[in-house]
Amino acid sequence: GENVEQHPSTLSVQEGDSAVIKCTYSDSASNYFPWYKQELGKRPQLIIDIRSNVGEKKDQRIAVTLNKTAKHFSLHITETQPEDSAVYFCAAHLAFNKFYFGSGTKLNVKP
C-alpha cells in the first residue's frame, strides 16, 4: 500500500512569513493529493488539491507543488496570519479509493 510521510511535525512562524510543509509518498500510482486543514476539535477541511497531471496549483496565499519523479508534494502558505494556525494533513489518493494521510503538521503563526 501507500505510505505518506509528512514533515515537519510542528512549525512555528512569525505572522507574515511563509510556511512550507512537505510530504512524500511511496506508490507512483497515486494520482490525487489533497491538503486538509484541521482546527482544534473540528473536521478536516480541504484547502487545496492537486492531480498528478499538474505540477503546481495556486489559490491566493496557498500553493501546492508536485514532483512526480521524486514522489513529493509541498504546501506553501505565504503571508501567514494567526488564523492559519491549525494542523495540516497531506494525503495521497491511490486508485480512486481510499486516502492515505500524512501524520500532520501543527502550524503556529505567532502574531
Added chain:
Amino acid sequence: EPEVTQTPSHQVTQMGQEVILRCVPISNHLYFYWYRQILGQKVEFLVSFYNNEISEKSEIFDDQFSVERPDGSNFTLKIRSTKLEDSAMYFCASREGRKSEAFFGQGTRLTVV
C-alpha cells in the same frame, strides 16, 4: 452548502458495550468512508463503502467493526464490543465520484471507559 453530518458528537460508553456511530453523507454522493483519529495522531483509514458493499478495509477494521447503509441516507459504523483503545474521533466522509474530493463530517468523539 451540503455537509456530511454525524451523530452523536460525543459518546461515552463502557468497555464491552456496543456503539453505533451515525453519518448522513451528502445526498448525491456514492462513496462513503470511515476514518478514525486517536488524539494527537494521524487520521487513519478504516473502511470504504460503495454500491452497498465494503470496497476496502484496513487491518484496524476487524470483526468487531461493521458498517451498514440501512435506508439509503444513513451510513453507520458499529463497534460490537468496545475496547479502551477504540477511544478516538471517528470521521465519516463521502465523495460524489471517483475523481472528486472527499467531504468530512464533524466527527464523533468516542470515549470508552
